[in-house]
Structure formats: C-alpha cells, structure tokens
Amino acid sequence: MGHGGGGTLSAELVEQVFAPAFGGAALAERGDAATLRLGGVRLAFSTDSFVVRPLFFPGGSIGDLAVNGTVNDLAMSGARAAYLSCGFILEEGVEIETVSRVAEALGAAARTAGVEVATGDTKVVESGHGDGLFVNTSGIGLIPAGVDLRPARVVPGDVVIVSGPVGAHGVAVMSVREGLEFGVEIVSDCAALGGLVAAMLAVTPDLHVLRDPTRGGLAASLNEIATGSGTGVVITEREVPVPPAVASACAVLGLDPFYVANEGKLVAFVPREHADAVLEAMRAHPLGAQAAIIGEAVAEHPGMVVARTGLGGTRVVDMPLGEQLPRIC
Amino acid sequence: MGHGGGGTLSAELVEQVFAPAFGGAALAERGDAATLRLGGVRLAFSTDSFVVRPLFFPGGSIGDLAVNGTVNDLAMSGARAAYLSCGFILEEGVEIETVSRVAEALGAAARTAGVEVATGDTKVVESGHGDGLFVNTSGIGLIPAGVDLRPARVVPGDVVIVSGPVGAHGVAVMSVREGLEFGVEIVSDCAALGGLVAAMLAVTPDLHVLRDPTRGGLAASLNEIATGSGTGVVITEREVPVPPAVASACAVLGLDPFYVANEGKLVAFVPREHADAVLEAMRAHPLGAQAAIIGEAVAEHPGMVVARTGLGGTRVVDMPLGEQLPRIC
Numbered sequence: 001m002g003h004g005g006g007g008t009l010s011a012e013l014v015e016q017v018f019a020p021a022f023g024g025a026a027l028a029e030r031g032d033a034a035t036l037r038l039g040g041v042r043l044a045f046s047t048d049s050f051v052v053r054p055l056f057f058p059g060g061s062i063g064d065l066a067v068n069g070t071v072n073d074l075a076m077s078g079a080r081a082a083y084l085s086c087g088f089i090l091e092e093g094v095e096i097e098t099v100s101r102v103a104e105a106l107g108a109a110a111r112t113a114g115v116e117v118a119t120g121d122t123k124v125v126e127s128g129h130g131d132g133l134f135v136n137t138s139g140i141g142l143i144p145a146g147v148d149l150r151p152a153r154v155v156p157g158d159v160v161i162v163s164g165p166v167g168a169h170g171v172a173v174m175s176v177r178e179g180l181e182f183g184v185e186i187v188s189d190c191a192a193l194g195g196l197v198a199a200m201l202a203v204t205p206d207l208h209v210l211r212d213p214t215r216g217g218l219a220a221s222l223n224e225i226a227t228g229s230g231t232g233v234v235i236t237e238r239e240v241p242v243p244p245a246v247a248s249a250c251a252v253l254g255l256d257p258f259y260v261a262n263e264g265k266l267v268a269f270v271p272r273e274h275a276d277a278v279l280e281a282m283r284a285h286p287l288g289a290q291a292a293i294i295g296e297a298v299a300e301h302p303g304m305v306v307a308r309t310g311l312g313g314t315r316v317v318d319m320p321l322g323e324q325l326p327r328i329c
Numbered sequence: 330m331g332h333g334g335g336g337t338l339s340a341e342l343v344e345q346v347f348a349p350a351f352g353g354a355a356l357a358e359r360g361d362a363a364t365l366r367l368g369g370v371r372l373a374f375s376t377d378s379f380v381v382r383p384l385f386f387p388g389g390s391i392g393d394l395a396v397n398g399t400v401n402d403l404a405m406s407g408a409r410a411a412y413l414s415c416g417f418i419l420e421e422g423v424e425i426e427t428v429s430r431v432a433e434a435l436g437a438a439a440r441t442a443g444v445e446v447a448t449g450d451t452k453v454v455e456s457g458h459g460d461g462l463f464v465n466t467s468g469i470g471l472i473p474a475g476v477d478l479r480p481a482r483v484v485p486g487d488v489v490i491v492s493g494p495v496g497a498h499g500v501a502v503m504s505v506r507e508g509l510e511f512g513v514e515i516v517s518d519c520a521a522l523g524g525l526v527a528a529m530l531a532v533t534p535d536l537h538v539l540r541d542p543t544r545g546g547l548a549a550s551l552n553e554i555a556t557g558s559g560t561g562v563v564i565t566e567r568e569v570p571v572p573p574a575v576a577s578a579c580a581v582l583g584l585d586p587f588y589v590a591n592e593g594k595l596v597a598f599v600p601r602e603h604a605d606a607v608l609e610a611m612r613a614h615p616l617g618a619q620a621a622i623i624g625e626a627v628a629e630h631p632g633m634v635v636a637r638t639g640l641g642g643t644r645v646v647d648m649p650l651g652e653q654l655p656r657i658c
Binding site: 001002003004005010013014017018021022023024025026027033034036038039040041042043045046047048049050051082083085086087088089090092096099100103104106107110111116117118119120121122123124125126128129130131134136138140141142326327 | 332350362378416421425433436440446447656
C-alpha cells in the first residue's frame with residue numbers, strides 16, 4: 001500500500017521501475033504536470049487515477065476529486081485547465097445510480113472549474129475484481145507566456161506561502177470511513193485552484209514553484225521542492241494554519257497534520273520582492289482568504305526541510321515513507 | 330459486464346448517464362478521440378483504461394495495448410500521437426517484477442509508436458479490491474491541416490477499406506485465457522497505426538472517416554459510422570479478410586469474427602476517386618499489406634449495415650449488445 005502513498009516508496013517505484021522503462025524528457029521533470037510543446041504551443045498535461053474510499057465524503061466525492069485533482073496538477077504549472085478526459089473502471093454490480101451520482105458530481109465540478117470533459121472511456125470488471133468504481137482523469141491546458149514554475153527556480157530567500165489551513169481532506173475522509181466524530185464535522189477542502197493561481201500570476205508571472213500538497217501532505221510537497229531545488233526550507237510551525245478541529249482529530253488519531261492530504265490547497269515559493277503583493281492577491285480570492293507566509297528557502301541544509309517549533313527548537317520534517325491514510329484520493 | 334463491451338449497452342451508458350452529466354461540444358462528437366482547439370492549434374485527445382486479462386498474451390501485453398489503443402484512437406482522427414499519460418492502479422500484492430515487465434512493454438511500445446510517455450500516476454488498492462494491475466493511458470496529438478475525419482462526412486459511394494484480416498486479437502486473448510489450442514498459435518494483431526494513417530493521408534487529406542474496430546469488432550465500427558453518417562453500409566462477406574485460424578477458432582467457439590476485437594486494424598471510408606490510390610498506399614505499408622476493399626456506403630437503408638452473403642443473399646449486421654469476450658482490452 002505504501003507504494004501508492006505519494007512518499008518515498010512511491011518515488012522509488014517511479015525512479016526504479018517507471019522512469020527507466022519510459023524514458024522521456026517531460027517525465028524527467030517530475031512535476032505535478034508535464035510541460036510540453038506541441039504545434040508551437042506550450043501545454044501542461046497531467047493524469048491521476050482516483051480510488052478514494054468511500055466514494056462520497058463530507059465536502060465532496062470521487063467525482064469532485066477527479067476534476068479538482070487534475071485541474072490542480074495543471075494549475076501547479078501555471079496552466080488553466082481546458083479539457084479533461086475521464087476513464088471509468090466499474091465493478092460488475094455497482095449501482096447505475098451510484099455511477100450517475102458520481103458522473104453528476106464530476107460534471108458539476110468541471111463546470112465550476114471551467115473545464116470541459118472532452119473524451120471518455122468505460123470498462124467493466126467482474127464482481128470481486130474491482131472496488132465499485134475507479135476514475136482516471138487526464139487534463140490539458142495552456143501555460144501562459146513567461147510562466148516557468150519548477151523547483152529548480154527556487155533560490156534562497158524565496159518566501160513560502162500556503163493558501164490556507166491544511167489537513168482537512170484527509171481527516172474528513174478518514175472520519176467518515178471509520179465512523180469517527182469530532183464534535184464538529186470536518187469537511188474536505190476539495191476545490192479547483194485554477195482561479196487562485198491565475199490571480200497570483202496576475203501579480204507577477206515570476207512565481208518560482210507551486211505544489212498542491214495532496215498525498216503525503218505539506219511535508220511531501222516541501223521535501224520535493226527542497227530536493228528538486230537543492231535549497232533548504234525552513235518553516236515556522238505555528239505559522240502553518242491548521243483548523244482546530246483537524247488539529248484535535250490528528251491528536252486523537254496520532255496523525256501529523258503536515259502529512260495529511262489536502263485537495264484544495266497550494267504551497268508557493270515566491271521571490272521575496274513579490275511576496276506581500278502575492279499574499280494580498282491570494283487573500284482577496286475566496287480560496288486563499290486564509291493564506292499565510294510559513295517560511296522561506298535558505299542556503300543552509302540543502303534538500304532538507306526544517307521546522308522551527310513553538311519552543312524555539314527545530315525539527316526535521318522528513319519525506320513520508322508512504323501515506324498515513326490509504327486511498328485518500 | 331455488457332456495459333463495458335463497446336456495444337449498445339455501452340452506448341446507452343454514455344447517452345443516458347455520462348453525456349447528460351458532462352455536456353460539452355467535444356464529447357458530443359462521439360469520435361474515438363475528441364477534436365479540440367487550444368492556443369490556435371487543433372489537437373486530438375483520447376483516453377482508454379485497460380483491464381485485459383491475462384496481462385500477457387500471444388503477440389502482446391496490457392503494456393502494448395495501453396500504448397496502441399490510445400495511439401490508434403488518436404490516429405483515427407488523423408493525429409500522430411505525440412504524448413501519452415499513464416496511470417496505474419495496482420492491487421496490493423502484485424509482484425514488482427510484473428509491474429516492471431508491463432512498464433517495459435509499455436515503454437518499448439511507445440518508442441515503436443514514436444510517442445513520449447510524459448506524465449504518470451500510481452495508486453494502490455488493497456488486495457481483493459483490484460485485479461493485479463489496471464492501466465489508463467490518455468494521449469494528445471496534432472491533427473494535420475485539412476484533415477477532418479468524422480462519420481458525418483461519409484456520403485453514398487464512399488468505398489469501405491479494411492487494413493487487414495480481422496479477429497486475431499480477441500481470439501488470441503481468449504485462447505490463452507481459456508487454455509484453448511487451435512493447431513497454430515493465434516497472435517494478437519496489436520500494433521500502432523499512426524504510420525499507416527500518415528501514409529494514407531499522404532495520398533489525400535480528404536479521407537472521410539477512420540475507425541479502429543476494437544471492442545465490438547468490425548460490426549460495431551461499421552454500425553457507428555452508419556448511424557453517425559445517416560448512410561447505409563453494404564459489405565461483401567467474402568471480401569472481409571479473416572485469418573483461417575481465426576475463422577476455425579470462431580467456428581469452434583461460436584463467435585462471429587466480425588464482432589471480435591482487433592487492436593491493430595482500421596476501417597476507412599474513402600471517396601471513390603481516391604480509393605485505389607489509398608488502397609495502394611496501405612498495401613505498401615507493413616501494417617496494411619493485406620488491406621482490402623470490403624464494401625461501400627449507400628443511400629439505401631440509412632443507419633443500417635448489410636452484408637452480402639456467399640449465397641447471393643443479404644443479412645443485417647447488427648450493433649452488438651455487449652462484447653462477446655469480456656476484458657479483451
């Protein structure tokens with residue numbers, strides 16, 4: 001299960017099995033989306049399969065995830081998603097009504113995100129050989145001129161901004177799956193970030209890198225950026241917004257909210273001179289209202305993420321091995 | 330199971346569940362690939378999930394299918410595939426060696442087809458909730474100027490050409506799955522058709538429609554074209570090439586080779602004045618060496634496919650309800 005968790009084991013699978021077999025320059029970039037040239041146009045292209053369990057959870061469904069997950073991967077390269085593909089693998093015996101509900105959620109999420117479902121496919125496997133319904137979406141979008149978002153562009157001094165409180169999606173799915181209650185209902189943050197990214201790029205196309213901290217959470221995204229940029233990253237723990245209910249739930253469950261998946265958040269590394277203006281633009285957008293500066297890129301400890309704790313000490317924020325919560329997306 | 334078979338039940342699922350939920354102009358075209366405009370460029374975009382069982386069969390594997398299936402869908406819109414995405418859903422416990430073999434086959438098939446695997450994703454589900462390994466690929470490619478392939482362009486008098494003998498893929502998978510032997514080994518025709526299509530378009534960009542007869546076989550493709558064009562289609566049974574071993578196997582198994590899936594064949598509707606030159610170009614290509622004219626589009630019985638039998642009679646070639654052979658791709 002760990003190999004599907006978005007952490008070190010997933011990375012090993014990519015490095016040792018897939019990358020050698022596939023080769024290719026675009027794959028070598030290891031972004032959330034590939035950056036391509038086709039017919040003189042610069043495109044982002046990304047794919048995700050969704051196996052979340054249960055199919056419906058507080059704040060969303062596999063249909064919402066299938067749109068927002070891929071739209072957000074494209075957004076992290078600066079692209080506004082234009083078209084999605086949608087491939088269903090149904091297990092024999094799944095209710096048509098369930099398929100309809102998922103399709104309707106997916107269609108509604110696509111309209112909200114301003115992306116068109118352009119092509120699709122359906123396969124059916126025998127009962128006992130699937131799990132109700134899996135969905136894959138792939139997406140394409142145009143990358144605006146002058147935008148070049150990748151870890152290698154990060155330099156010491158860059159400011160690290162998170163678009164809002166972290167950890168809600170993973171805890172929301174976990175709570176409904178396990179029948180847990182935490183006094184207040186914790187709702188997934190599942191949302192499409194294309195509009196927020198466009199608002200940020202309107203301040204300056206010169207953002208350095210964006211990531212949406214899904215599987216492996218904020219910790220995995222920061223570690224990927226630290227590794228890919230060769231800079232160190234320092235964050236201040238108490239500056240990272242965590243909803244109180246999520247913090248309580250994590251305490252009860254023994255989870256670290258920095259490692260819990262989000263589906264409607266992003267982390268940005270921004271040149272220091274633009275940081276205030278970008279933060280302001282984010283806070284003016286509904287999906288960035290609680291955006292916060294949480295740290296910076298530094299020349300020290302290249303490739304490593306360190307958190308300043310409340311007590312004035314520091315701790316290393318490791319790359320997770322796998323995902324704490326399986327089948328979260 | 331029938332809803333995944335590429336026949337009437339699949340079409341119902343699309344018409345009644347997916348299309349109303351998703352809307353969208355590109356999806357409304359119902360081609361093998363969507364035809365899109367993005368940044369002033371005309372693109373084809375397609376997706377397919379692959380659930381074939383077993384993963385390896387005479388002549389190919391799920392890795393070959395995953396490349397060729399999507400490359401061929403793009404080729405049917407005239408596009409040369411440029412980039413593929415690749416999403417794996419692994420079942421906990423699948424051998425890493427199996428995943429590696431599939432990845433290597435997929436990478437090799439991509440190199441043969443001249444397409445780059447640009448982006449990927451891996452999810453893992455618990456043992457008993459998947460079936461070893463499923464793969465989704467999506468692909469994008471440029472559509473050459475002047476090329477406009479769709480059923481609506483078919484007119485009475487168009488010549489129907491098939492690129493070679495039909496039925497091998499389905500029978501090859503079936504034979505290994507069921508442990509059947511037919512004297513000679515029947516090998517899947519799995520192949521990438523981008524080069525063959527380019528050779529045909531070099532004769533004239535004015536081909537009317539192309540389809541690759543996968544699930545539902547030649548019968549499903551011809552019916553889709555008849556329905557989409559509003560013309561009738563007449564084929565001469567004995568002109569449709571069927572390998573003798575496939576014909577024997579179908580006789581034993583009670584299958585009709587017109588309904589068996591292919592993975593490296595296409596059917597073309599070509600203006601009569603170009604038919605001989607296109608046929609010649611196809612025969613000059615290794616994947617079209619046995620291309621044959623099998624019939625024509627007619628003004629009579631619009632939307633219906635009719636076969637002239639060997640005895641001078643005719644029979645209706647119906648749209649299949651589902652697929653005779655489940656999980657063939």
